[in-house]
Amino acid sequence: xxxxxxxxxxxxxxxxxxxxxxxxxxxxxxxxxxxxxxxxxxxxxxxxxxxxxxxxxxxxxxxxxxxxxxxxxxxxxxxxxxxxxxxxxxxxxxxxxxxxxxxxxxxxxxxxxxxxxxxxxxxxxxxxxxxxxxxxxxxxxxxxxxxxxxxxxxxxxxxxxxxx
Numbered sequence: 001x002x003x004x005x006x007x008x009x010x011x012x013x014x015x016x017x018x019x020x021x022x023x024x025x026x027x028x029x030x031x032x033x034x035x036x037x038x039x040x041x042x043x044x045x046x047x048x049x050x051x052x053x054x055x056x057x058x059x060x061x062x063x064x065x066x067x068x069x070x071x072x073x074x075x076x077x078x079x080x081x082x083x084x085x086x087x088x089x090x091x092x093x094x095x096x097x098x099x100x101x102x103x104x105x106x107x108x109x110x111x112x113x114x115x116x117x118x119x120x121x122x123x124x125x126x127x128x129x130x131x132x133x134x135x136x137x138x139x140x141x142x143x144x145x146x147x148x149x150x151x152x153x154x155x156x157x158x159x160x161x162x163x164x
Contacts, residue, residue, distance in 0.1 A: 022097055022124065024131055027084035034096055035084065036075050038114050040068060043142045078164050082111060085131055087124055100128040108138040109161045113146060125149060 027035070044067055082103050089095035098115035102108065110132070115124045129150065137154045140147065141161035 021090045022127070023088045023090050023093055024127075025086050025088060025093060027079070027086055027099070030094070031084075031086055031096060031099070032076075032079055035079065035099055035101070035114075036072060038099075038116075039075060039101075039112050039142075040071055042114060042144060042146075043112065044068065044071065046144050074162060074164075078111070078162055081164055083132070085128060087115075087128060098124045098128060100132050102132045102134055103161075104133070106135070108134050109141055109158070110134055110138055110155070111141045111162055112144075115146075 079101075082101055084099055084101045086099045087097045089097060096116075097119045098113070100113045101111040103111070113125055113128055115128075125146065126149075134153075136152070137156075139158040139161055140155045141157075141159055143157055147155070
């Protein structure tokens, strides 16, 4: 019983260490699998990509895995052409906490921002946005509810920006 309590305390202190001192770095090729996977898992669950789109729902569903495979192909082409900043654990720079994908200069574009669930609401999204230095008026290529945390920006949606 004591061993479990010690493990929980140590795990919490590790999370606190990460929250206090994350490391910001550029994208590595070894990060691509995690970036693409988290992008697709987060991004494809929201309109316009959901199978039940519109009111009343459109009953014409895409074939199984079509959205996943086609968007994976698009993202693999996109990643080498854009800027990506990665927020990592200070003790292990391969442990990704979050990341942001964007394009500069004008017209700038925020393609996607992602922070792992356990590290949300700790200011990491704001930290990534500040480091990216995007202007107040920029395009967004993927819409998710995370964008509601950045309402002061005058963004416009352009889903075609990620189709390179």
